Each structure stands twice: as C-alpha cells, then as structure tokens.
Amino acid sequence: MAGWAVCLGIHHRSPGNPFHYAFPVHSLEAAKEFYGTVLGCKEGRSSDKWQDYSLYGHQIVCHWAGSDYRCIDYYNPVDGDEVPVPHAGVALETVEQFNSLVARLRAHNIKFVIEPHLRFKGEPGEQYTMFFKDPSGNNLEFKAMTNHEKLFAKYNVPSE
Template sequence: MTRPGFHLAIPVDNLERVRAFYSGVLGLDEGRSTDVWVDWNFYGHQLVTHVVPGSERVDAGRNAVDGHEVPVPHFGLLLSVEDFHDLAGRIRGGGIRFVIEPYLRFAGEPGEQWTMFVRDPAGNALEFKAFRDESQVFAK
C-alpha cells in the first residue's frame, strides 16, 4: 500500500534562487531534477518546482484571520511543534521576511496551533502549522 501524501507542482521563475530557498533555508533534500524542474522532499511529500518564465506570483487576495492578512492562494504543511520552531529559526537565520510571523492561535482551545507564513523567491505563499494535539486538526 502507498503511503498517504501529496504531490504538488508550482511555478517558479529561477531554479537557482529556488534551490537556495528550499534547500539552503528550508533544508529540504533535492530529488530528481532537470534544467527546468526540481523535485523536493517536502517533509515526506513531493513538491515539484517548474520553471515558468515570468511566473512570479501576485496575491489573488487576502483574507483577514486573527487580525492577520492571510495570502490567498497558499499551501503548506502540518509539522510537529519542535519541527515548526526549528523551521522558524532556519527561516529567520536565512534572512527571509515572514508574511505572518510565527504565533500561537486558539491558545487553550480546541485546535490550538502555531502558524507562520512566508513566500518563496517566486512569490508562492507557504503556511506552516503545528498543533499542540494533532488529534485536534479538524476539531470544532
């Protein structure tokens, strides 16, 4: 049986800048690649960056959530609390500006979680979350 997971392909405009971000800052392992795409091990999931000239993203919009302007569209991952804080440190250490700084949402409530947003060099918005109790991911 195949392990559950996702495969996501996103547009980028420059593989060298993307490599510096996904490998150098986020610490992801590079898989197969050509001169126009790279597979990344995105915490056990497959993320593929495809070169599409002139593909730098612009916001389709933003939604107000907890007093923050959340970029739409975005994608991301659920991490352990430890991995979340390690990644936040890597992002800070890499000089990457947060779209939304790491913060704790729903403290003491169902679904308590850490969350943060960044953009890759092509402008793709990424969200990373960490739930105190992973069984609460879909709690109401």
C-alpha cells in the first residue's frame, strides 16, 4: 500500500511531505509499548539504539538517550492552560479521530497533562486539544480543528 500508513489500526494516506521528528527516550522497550501498542503506530526500521514509527504517515524516531533521560518541562499559557513545552503531535483531520484517540488513551489508562477539551471557542482557531506524556516524559499534543480548513487561519490571539 504505497503512500498509506497505519496508525491506531486505521489506514491513513501519507501526507505529501511527511515530517521527520527524532526525540530521546530512556527505554526502547517502553517506547515500543507506548508508540506501537498504545498509539497503534506501525514500527519501521530499528536498531539497538533507535526505532522509527509511522505516526499518521509522519516518521517519528525514538533514540535511546540513556536510562536517566526524562524530558524537562517548561510551560507557556495558552487559552487558560499551562501548556508544556517542548511538545509534538498531530493536527488530526476530524473531531471523530480525536474522540477515537481519547477513547484509546483512556482504555490504556494514559494520564492527561491537559484533559481533552475545546479551546479557542468561537474563534477561527477553535479546536479540541489534549496533552499527555510518553514513558520518557516527552509531551504530546493531539488536536482537531472544529473546521480543519482553518488550521492556519491568521488572527491575533489576546495575550494571557
């Protein structure tokens, strides 16, 4: 199935220019359980020091950084939430995908840093968002715009 990727058990058409994101982990076994089983991402190439996955058609790579590694959190206020940075994730195409992922994460007892909720209500950037961590403390955000075509809408968001 060239041009297709599997994540969360669903076939997704790969984006035209998939991004590549490499990040540190403290345990490749824990990363495999989390990214492969919890998130349902298809594993690609691997070695004894790294492994890659298809995350909605994007290439993410877990690099072993030593058993003491844990992400150091910083925070930035966004629409009433203290958002952890750095973070990475995916802007899902539909709210249904978002809700399915929420259900999957809850079924695996994943603790949310920021519970799933609606942000920027009534604004062009209105979106559902959630934050959680992988086993190495890396922050992940998954979101879904209520109108996906407004993902890059230009407008000024008031400071907090």
